Amino acid sequence: MNGSSAITVTGAAKSFGALAVLRDVDLRVAPGSIVALLGPSGCGKTTLLRSIAGLERLAGGEVRIGDRTVSGPGVHVPPERRRVGMVFQDWALFPHLTVAQNVGYGLPRPDRRGPRVAEALALVGLDGLGGRSPGTLSGGQQQRVALARALAPAPGVLLLDEPFSNLDTSLRVQVRTEVHQLLASLGVTTVFVTHDQEEAFVLGDEVAVMHGGRIVQQATPAELYARPATSWVATFVGDANLVTGTAAGASATTPVGPVALERPVEGDVDVVLRPEELRLVPLADGAGAPATVELCEFYGHDTVYLVRPDGGEPLRARAGSAPRYARGDRVGIAYGGPPAIAYAAPGPVASPAVAPAEPAPTSA
Secondary structure, eight states, X not given: OTTXXXXXXXXXXXXXXXXXXXXXXXXXXXXTOEEEEEOOXXXXXXXXXXXXXXXXOOSEEEEEETTEEEEETTEEOOGGGTTEEEEOTTOOOOTTSOHHHHHTTTSOGGGTTSHHHHHHHHHTTOTTOTTSOGGGSOHHHHHHHHHXXXXXXXXXXXXXXSTTTTSOHHHHHHXXXXXXXXXXXXXXXXXXXXXXXXXXXXXXXXXXXXXXXXXXXXXXXXHHHHSOSSHHHHHHSSOOEEEEEEEEEEEEEETTEEEEEEEEEEEEEEEEEOGXXXXXXXXXXXXXXXXXXXXXXXXXXXXXXXXXXXXSOOEEEEESSSOOOOTTOEEEEEEOSSSBOXXXXXXXXXXXXXXXXXXXXXXX
């Protein structure tokens, strides 16, 4: 889509009464890219999306779309003048209007019966359904009508608030793939809100993780998974074991044995061990710390074990095969991944543990 615009949010602040919802938020979205706003319920991600759209007034900070300041000190450009399309969580279709009338609702009156409506419906694969009532369509088709309505005015920016949450699981995956293909082909700058880590990783060129009204890290999915900025991010964006250990330079002693660290550090640490990086071996091999299998979950494509090292807390280990061990089996468990990320203990809100002369892992 021609005319896609960058989004720049700087120092955004917003409160509802005494509750601070956005706290000094910075966000960058390159023209034509897709960024997922990922976070738990109540973290401020929908408020940030609505602030970009102009549906909420910021108490502080600035929003720029392209080279225009649309929110800032003394500035609040109304939503209809921001060239922003928005798809709401419940799709917000008008039941008394036809599909074509819904799609044309945001267009100038002369264009509502013109080719732009038909073109928008064709984009989302709904050719010929313009005369239907939204209530006669499936959930996936209604979601596409909402998307067509947002795209019809040729916006420079597209915003989506939990766009797939009202679809059942099988349809959600199908529609998500179709929408991803469409957005990638159009090249429209897109920000979408989700609480689903898989969805954020699949659709986002970058993921901005929100927690407590702040963006705590913005990076590509691969960077976010490999180098989470905090231990909270590590456990939120994927399946992760956070184990205590004692670091001595380039390695740490942990319940699964020695683990090489990405950056040298000394003292008590929490170490991120992803389940797929833990290896289970027969205890007789002597190649791992003694442990007991407490649960075995077979998913077809892989198996997840809940394993408790002797005297330690249970850990999750994933193997890309059919189950080799059963509940109650004695096994050896060891770390087999790359040098791990460690955080100065206590872990839940700590910063990455690094040597004084080196920078901490940063977002991309």
